[in-house]
Amino acid sequence: MNPRRGPRPLPLHLTLSAMRRMLALGAIPPSLPGLPPWSDAWPISKAGRAERDRILAAAAALQSGPGDPSPPADPTALLRAAVIDRLGAEDAAFQAGVLAYRRHPAQRDLPDPPVLWREGSARLLDYGGSGPAMLFVPSLVNRAHVLDLAPGHSLLRWMAGQGARPLLLDWGFPGAAECGFSLTDHIAGRLERALLACGGPVIMVGYCMGGLLALASALRRPDRVVALALLATPWDFHAGPGAAAQAPALAAMLPGLEPVMELTGGLPTDMVQALFAGLDPWGIARKFRRFATMDQDSARARQFVALEDWLNDGVPLPAPVARECFTAWYGRNDTARLAWRVAGQVVDPADWAGPLFIAVPRADRIVPPASAMGLADRAAKGAARITLHDAAAGHIGMATGPLAESALWRPLRDWALVSSAADAG
Secondary structure, three states: OOOOOOOOOHHHHHHHHHHHHHHHHHOOOOOOOOOOOHHHOOOOOHHHHHHHHHHHHHHHHHHOOOOOOOOOOOHHHHHHHHHHHHHHHHHHHHHHHHHHHHHOOOOOOOOOOOEEEEEOOEEEEEOOOOOOEEEEEOOOOOOHHHHHOOOOOOHHHHHHOOOOEEEEEEOOOOOOOHHHOOHHHHHHHHHHHHHHHOOOOEEEEEEOHHHHHHHHHHHHOOOOEEEEEEEOOOOOOOOOOOHHHHHHHHHOOHHHHHHHHHHHOEEOHHHHHHHHHOOOOOHHHHHHHHHHOOOOOOHHHHHHHHHHHHHOOOOOEEHHHHHHHHHHHHHOOOOOOOOOEEOOEEOOHHHOOOEEEEEEEOOOOOOOHHHHHHHHHHHOOOOOEEEEEEEOOOOOHHHHOOOHHHHHHHHHHHHHHHHHHHHHO
């Protein structure tokens, strides 16, 4: 069994845990003579004050017993000691969760389906089934098998048993040729040739970044795409809480990444993971603390391991693609401004006239719902027959979580079969 490397990049997550400790301790105001008691004014929020009072009460109970005549300890010292104890316990739980994950015996054991077409690092995988062909287009950043994660958690294998014929474009690990590819090379080149290799018109399904690739491809070849589904697909990169400031700030990081991209030909996996970690700096530690408390023999624990293995088996982003995504999408918001072009053609959802399924996960922290809703709003200005689906899940949970079948799989299947029948009629 290969040793696991996650959560990647581990040094970053350990550093974030240390930073959290320093920030928490540094936020406790000092008690100085002549100043009003900080306990009356800090923290500001009602929830923060309730948590402060709980910690102080617990710490005071440990300091003295009933009837103890000794003077009460300084509340600042009590709070500081209690915070140190609590953060130390949480750091230990995080480390225990990481060790449990790395030692877990579960391994992905699903055979690859037949390869229908291959070019460079990319493969077109045929999952069988006897219904309408559905071409699934994943992101360029992560491995394609998130849609075929594990038994019981495979959208593609489930769909093959539900009257459809799912095909998956697996972009693979970029080689020397792919490291020079732009988004146009991926869309107007490799994706379009994979589309032609499907043998006939398909229902195209794009997931996350893959949704933008699928949209651009469908607009180029509407003769080969009878219906289009876009799952958790970003559009307005400046929409959502804080996005108007965060997205340009992310774009401003590009010059600092150039030396690495020039050396390696792309944005390495650990850097990509570090950028995602910035969306929720404490989230990794939090979920590994939860994992440490799970029954390690449970289906829930095995699902956690399968998903983490996928997350930590990422692929580098080719340098030309990284530059375009950072500058054009996050920096200038070219998609929402209708300034993004592929092979010279403006990518405008309003130009799509066929059936359109847009899934917006309500708990998505990777693609804010407001960003994905911008896509639906723009598409509504055209002639598309839109089905807007509110998915009761998160970005990844919608595709492969324990509630994925009800949150996405069934609605997508029903729409696809109806759309295919309408096209045939």
